[in-house]
Amino acid sequence: MIYSIRKKYFIALLLLALTALPGELGDLTRALVTDAYVQVSAFVAITLSIFYLSEHRFNFNVGNILRDSSAFQIPIAAILGATPGCGGAVVVVAAYTSGNVSFGAVIATLTATMGDAAFLLIAVRPDIAILVLPLTLLAGIITGYIADNFLTFSHQEKAIDLKSDVPIIGKNRKRDIIFTCLIVPGFGLGILQILQYDLEELFGIFPQIIAIVGMVTSIFIWSNSQIKTMTNPKDKPLVRVAEETSFIAIWVLAAYLAYDYLVYLTPLDLNLMFKTIGMLIPLLAIIIGFIPGCGPQILVTTLFLNGMIPFSALLGNAISNDGDALFPAIAIAPRAAVLATIYSAIPAFIMAYTLYFFFPLFGQ
Numbered sequence: 001m002i003y004s005i006r007k008k009y010f011i012a013l014l015l016l017a018l019t020a021l022p023g024e025l026g027d028l029t030r031a032l033v034t035d036a037y038v039q040v041s042a043f044v045a046i047t048l049s050i051f052y053l054s055e056h057r058f059n060f061n062v063g064n065i066l067r068d069s070s071a072f073q074i075p076i077a078a079i080l081g082a083t084p085g086c087g088g089a090v091v092v093v094a095a096y097t098s099g100n101v102s103f104g105a106v107i108a109t110l111t112a113t114m115g116d117a118a119f120l121l122i123a124v125r126p127d128i129a130i131l132v133l134p135l136t137l138l139a140g141i142i143t144g145y146i147a148d149n150f151l152t153f154s155h156q157e158k159a160i161d162l163k164s165d166v167p168i169i170g171k172n173r174k175r176d177i178i179f180t181c182l183i184v185p186g187f188g189l190g191i192l193q194i195l196q197y198d199l200e201e202l203f204g205i206f207p208q209i210i211a212i213v214g215m216v217t218s219i220f221i222w223s224n225s226q227i228k229t230m231t232n233p234k235d236k237p238l239v240r241v242a243e244e245t246s247f248i249a250i251w252v253l254a255a256y257l258a259y260d261y262l263v264y265l266t267p268l269d270l271n272l273m274f275k276t277i278g279m280l281i282p283l284l285a286i287i288i289g290f291i292p293g294c295g296p297q298i299l300v301t302t303l304f305l306n307g308m309i310p311f312s313a314l315l316g317n318a319i320s321n322d323g324d325a326l327f328p329a330i331a332i333a334p335r336a337a338v339l340a341t342i343y344s345a346i347p348a349f350i351m352a353y354t355l356y357f358f359f360p361l362f363g364q
Contacts, residue, residue: 012219015253019212028264030208032256037211038193041218041249042186043123044116045179045241047084052237066092067100074108074148077101078140081109082133084118085244089322097333103151106336108144111344112136115323116248116294117301120255123190124305131311132318139319139347147343166232169239175221176242182214183245215253218246248294255298259306274308282352285313286345289320292330297321316352320345 018029066073080088092109095101114121114136122129189199189207199207221242231240274281288296297317304314322341330337 009223011250012223015219016216018257019215025264028260029257030212032260033215033253034199034208034211036249036253036256037214038186038190038199038207039123040120040252041214041245042183042190044084044119044248045183045245046187047119048241048244049237051083052240055233056237064100066095066105073101073105074144075141077105078108078112078137078144081112081140082114082118082137084114084122085116085248085323089113093333093337096336102148103336103340104144104146104148106333107147107340107343108140110140110322110326110337110340111143111319111347112140113322114318115297115321116251117297117318117321117323119248120252120298120301120305126194128304128311128314132315135315135351136318139344139351143343143347167226168232169227169235169243172236172238175217176236176238179214179217179221179242179246180238182210182217185210186214215249218249221246222250251293251295251298254295255302258299259302274303279356281309282313282316282356283349285309285317286320286348286352289317289322289348290341290345292322292326294323297323310356312352312355315355316348319348319351 018025019033020026021029066076069076077092080092082088089109092101092105096103096106114133118129118133121132189203189210192202193199225243225246227243227247231243235243277284285300288300291297300309300317300321301314303309304311320341322337322344326337326341
């Protein structure tokens with residue numbers, strides 16, 4: 001654990017050093033930090049706040065709802081999977097280990113899940129997100145029903161109580177209060193940016209200051225955290241939002257930096273490279289979707305947002321990937337999680353290449 005925290009400190013210091021660089025590279029880094037914070041982090045925090053505050057206020061148990069709604073388990077599971085982030089999918093997998101839902105529901109939720117990459121897509125290209133998320137939802141529902149009617153899979157995995165398995169942080173900390181105070185103006189700046197206002201023209205360097213301090217706070221929270229992708233449902237909503245948003249923020253910033261640094265520092269022509277492999281791009285995106293974690297999937301979404309890969313590849317990756325949901329899912333129900341994510345490649349391949357060959361306007 002100490003070694004893991006030291007690695008996080010090293011990454012945190014590296015990111016801070018890049019932000020402080022002079023010249024063009026420093027300007028580029030600060031611009032990317034600002035975009036990552038106001039375009040994604042602020043919207044992730046607001047979305048999670050709505051979900052966790054509602055859960056805390058009304059004290060509803062999704063696992064019980066799934067158990068009592070057997071006729072609608074698969075659509076509900078798919079909707080939970082299509083919810084940005086990994087929380088909904090983890091709830092369904094936990095319900096499966098308790099015997100409350102079918103294997104088809106697990107397939108539905110993991111097929112519909114786009115993970116944390118959904119936050120990035122919603123924040124930057126909501127018009128595309130409106131297309132992608134319903135398609136992943138539809139793929140999840142259809143695949144789930146097919147699985148329950150044509151596949152035989154016995155429930156043999158031991159139930160795990162997430163409330164006892166995930167560490168409890170406890171009361172709100174000073175870092176969580178600071179995080180909240182920075183997210184509020186960050187969200188306001190994000191709204192203005194969506195409305196096509198020039199933030200630098202309106203506020204000068206203020207957006208960069210808010211974004212850099214906010215990202216530094218997120219880096220600090222992430223560096224000192226023992227949480228892996230998800231928080232304990234018993235924790236305070238503010239703690240959960242700060243922890244999970246900070247985790248996502250690091251991956252989003254890393255993906256932004258990886259892409260723009262590659263373009264800035266090397267002569268590599270990504271556009272030409274992807275055009276060279278042509279029809280293999282959707283297949284490559286689907287295969288990347290098998291990699292656990294949100295980093296590779298956010299990078300795929302970043303490539304799409306920069307015009308490097310077609311919509312068909314984005315959709316294939318969105319259906320095949322489980323984002324961070326795959327880590328806790330494997331921990332909770334490894335056999336079901338691995339099989340479900342493999343099965344998700346079938347609708348991913350069909351839908352991606354249907355777009356690629358028959359709808360070239362979207363697919364190529």
